[in-house]
């Protein structure tokens with residue numbers, strides 16, 4: 452394991468106080484209205500930046516041991532906490548089951564457990580992580596419609612009863628392995644506007660839902676709910692309305708067949724930027740189609756963690772090249788010590804476009820490299836590459852950044868908490884395990900986590 456560090460409480464207090472002292476208006480950090488949440492987020496960003504800078508400037512790239520200049524994260528648990536408050540304000544009826552796959556970071560799981568959330572797990576080891584976080588099996592849903600048999604036996608052993616299915620073979624498998632399971636029929640949704648489409652792989656069409664419900668009844672299996680997922684990074688909020696309407700139809704079919712359904716699982720797909728719009732449509736749809744005695748759960752992943760993690764990476768090399776758009780000008784290729792085979796796996800697997808920002812430049816330090824690399828705010832054109840030998844390892848094909856960057860300087864990338872480090876590899880011998888510095892910009896999260 453890479454060392455993980457919480458900034459000590461005293462250290463964090465000093466950084467936080469320094470920052471608050473520099474503001475005209477104090478005290479927004481733990482306020483809880485929607486405007487206040489926004490203000491708290493802005494304040495917290497400055498705090499994160501200070502911690503990033505402090506850590507980066509501790510590294511002496513000219514003398515450090517191998518890997519001591521590796522990329523690292525600052526994770527603000529206060530941001531996860533704020534997202535939870537935002538959820539409660541907008542989707543109070545819906546209980547979140549955090550999607551572990553999105554970021555199984557142990558501190559995130561610890562906070563989710565403390566917040567009283569459930570967990571959506573898709574494999575044996577995700578179930579183990581949830582149990583290790585102290586979660587009761589009844590707060591876990593095994594949300595994988597096509598399960599490995601031995602994992603299903605494991606779920607039965609540890610008492611994780613809630614699980615999804617979307618096909619007849621899975622029903623026979625469950626009958627043979629775990630006949631007491633509590634089943635959710637996952638239905639197909641229109642996910643054509645989503646960043647990551649899931650419906651080509653999972654979900655029963657409405658044409659086959661009735662047959663599956665009848666088969667489950669014949670096999671004396673218990674169907675307790677319906678689930679759907681509108682696709683990760685969904686862009687069309689009406690997809691939720693249509694999915695809720697379809698789920699209502701399937702509820703009615705199931706009741707006719709003889710099942711007693713009590714839960715609707717509305718899946719994941721929520722994003723930071725469009726949350727209120729989606730939540731409004733979903734909330735109205737739920738209230739219109741499902742009476743209050745029906746329990747509503749969801750499986751948010753990205754929504755909770757994307758903005759909580761900021762990544763810093765070191766510039767390990769620079770090549771000077773003619774600007775591809777205007778060969779009479781200079782441009783620069785920067786090589787970082789992290790790339791698409793590492794924490795930037797979200798570029799490949801999650802269709803993201805992380806945006807580089809300058810964290811520290813040696814030229815800005817008092818003992819700079821003088822005329823070789825003058826401190827300047829002039830913009831230069833860069834392409835940004837990862838450290839492996841592969842040509843697809845590109846983080847940004849073109850970006851203008853202030854100042855002439857050099858090996859040893861640091862860049863940082865916000866919104867790196869979702870589908871990043873969990874899908875990193877060790878290709879080319881690089882690490883898939885980077886230091887995480889945990890902080891909390893919210894007193895509520897600090898109290899729960901003892902930071």
Ligand SMILES: Cc1ncc(COP(=O)(O)O)c(C=O)c1O
Nearest residue numbers: 550683684719720750751752753
């Ligand atoms: C079954 C299931 N639930 C929840 C999620 C989390 O989705 P998101 O991160 O978009 O909220 C996923 C993501 O792929 C999923 O497959």
